Amino acid sequence: MLEIGFFRENRDRIIAGLKVRNFKEMDLVDEIFRLDEIRRGAQTELDNILSDRNRLSKEIGDKYKAEQREEAEAMKAEVATLKEKGSVLEEALKTTTSDLEDLLYKIPNIPNESVPAGTSEEDNEVFRAWEGTLPELGESALPHWDLAKKYEIFDLELGVKITGAGFPVFQGKGARLQRALINFFLDEASRAGYREVVPPLLVNEDTARATGQLPDKEGQMYYVEKDDLYLIPTAEVPITNIYRDTILKEEDFPVKLTGYTPCFRREAGSYGAHVRGLNRVHQFDKVEIVQIQHPDKSYDTLHEMVAHVSSLMEKLELPYRILRLCGGDLGFTSALTFDFEVYSAAQQRWLEVSSVSNFETFQTNRLKLRFRDGKNTRLAHTLNGSALALARIIAALLENNQTPEGIKIPKVLQTYTGFELLN
RNA sequence: GGUGAAGUGGGUGAGUGGCUGAAACCACCGGUUUGCUAAACCGACGUACUCUAAUCGGGUACCGCGGGUUCGAAUCCCGCCUUCACCGCCA
Structure with a gap:
């Protein structure tokens, strides 16, 4: 939510910004x-x-x-x-x-000046293209859902039996790969100075409201009526809310937090071929990075976070590109978002695996998250990014690294998985 | 889930109807003293909204949350929430 004071002083900027969003x-x-x-x-x-x-x-x-x-x-x-x-x-x-x-x-957040106008994902700007050649696997390449069957990595039908569509059951080396990725991502975040937290997976209404999931994304979250609680769609929600109703000192910046959680999304109404396998599921694992930063430094921080996610992609040896979202595709609460897409070689598609955003004061206004600036208090800036979302990373790893003998595990993961070949 | 006790400013904690936005102490901040540190002393020390050209100054609200009684509520009454203790259940 934008501050009412911001409206009084920035009428023209608000109108221009909303136009960029096609509001x-x-x-x-x-x-x-x-x-x-x-x-x-x-x-x-x-x-x-x-x-x-x-x-x-x-x-x-x-x-x-x-x-x-x-x-x-x-x-x-x-x-x-x-x-x-x-x-x-x-x-x-x-x-x-x-x-x-x-x-x-x-009223959605006002986009940063660098955000291109546009109405849909077609208008997103390629901020950094993949410079190498994209892997070509040839005719015999299998999409990850077939590889999953072949090597018993995960089972969607089993998930249907236990829960319903979109709840994969990972097994054996597949389960191990999952755990390896989580640990790898958490270790990388710790190394980068993020403090690790294990937050609750269910949140109350105040919490969901403060980070902007309510009221506009009501239908996206699973809701537990009996206790009036929501299952988190991302760790961003509980983690950012740790600092709700807080006044920081300037020297507290930057606050850097990371956490692994499962994420639950209803994804109502999105079915079809493009959501096969792990491309879109109701429950997936994700390591999130969150920063709370001084307004003057938040854009430097955003780029630092983009660099962190880039380094993860490179260590995993996956072809990826970075998009700068256009006004029409930008999330309601974000001022600037970079999406990371991994190339999934058998599907020959780019899959979104991370979204790194600066929310400026849009969340902190609701969170009442401020810092002392001389005699005054001012709203801090919040940022977050996936580092990374697992399900689709696994899809890409399986497809890109398939060989006749099995799936090659990237070097950096081998100490975590304990095996070099998934077969 | 049951029973009992408690929720006051960054912390401890006083305050049972007006002189209390709130004592005192501690912490923090500014200053005096000091070779440096410490100690001592002095001063300042909540948040939000609003009026105003104003980060000067004024007004209003807030003592877990929401209602009520009263000319007047941190203080009395009702409901809820949370915490702690004990009991029950349990990974």
Whole structure:
């Protein structure tokens, strides 16, 4: 959620930014200005009434002490009138405030200047292309779902039996590969200075709201009605919320956190050939990196995080490219996002495996995550990125590294897997 | 799940109807003293909204959360949440 103060001072920038996003409901912006004005008027008026009431109450106390009962009684009537007026105003103020907030919730983050305009993923900019040649496997190459059957790596039908579609069961060396990747990613993050956390996998409504999953991504999350809790779609949610309602000191920056969690996504309505195998599943594992940073440094940090994810791809010896998302494809809460795509050689497709974003103050406004800047408090910036998401990385590893003898395991993973060939 | 106790500022903790946005102590910050450190002393020390040209100054709200009583609530009443202790169940 953008700050209302930001609206007051940056009207033109907001309108320009929303155009880059191809945002349709521009009239909401004017409505926000209108309600803001009404709200402030009501606030001032109410404060004045309350001030009068407080003053009178004090005087009534004094009158009683001075044994001037009658005068005190007369003043009580005055207070009663004020109270009546006050409660009407208070009601109006509450309504206006929540209407205003509802509107603010509907406005996405303003894109960074470097974000290209565009309406869909077609318009994303290739920020860094793959410089080598893409692997060509020839006719006999198998997509990862066939390789999975051949080597008993994971089983989707078994997942259907236990749960339903989109819940793969990893087995044997496949399970081991999964664990190897998680450990490798966590170790790399630790080496890069991230503090490891193991967060809860279910979160409450306040938490989901603060990082922006609610209200706009309601349908994306699994919801446990009995306890009013949501299964996390990403570790970003619980990890960033560790710092909800916090005031940091400048020397606390940067806060660097990492965590491994399973992620649960309903992915309602997305079925078809392009979601076969591990391309899109309801439960997958991911190591997330999160940073909380000073506003002046957050874009340097974003590039540092992009470099970290790049190094992971390189160590895994996977062909990848980096996209700068266009306005139309940018997530609701993000100001700038770089997507990482791995080339999956048998499918001959690019698969998204990481998304690295700067949210600027969009999350911290809801999180009330601030830092001390001289006498004032200011909102910090939050950033996060997948480092990395597992299911699709496994898909790419299987496809790209297939040989007649089995799947070659990248060198860097071998100490984690304990084997060099998955067969 | 049951029973009991408790939730006050960064921390400890006082405060049972007005003089309490909140004592005192500790921590933090600024200063005096000092060869340096320490000690001692002095001062400042919550957040949000709002008025204002203003990070000067004023107003309002906040003592777990939400309601209520009252001219007036941290203080009284009701509901909820959380924590702790004991019991039950359990990886």
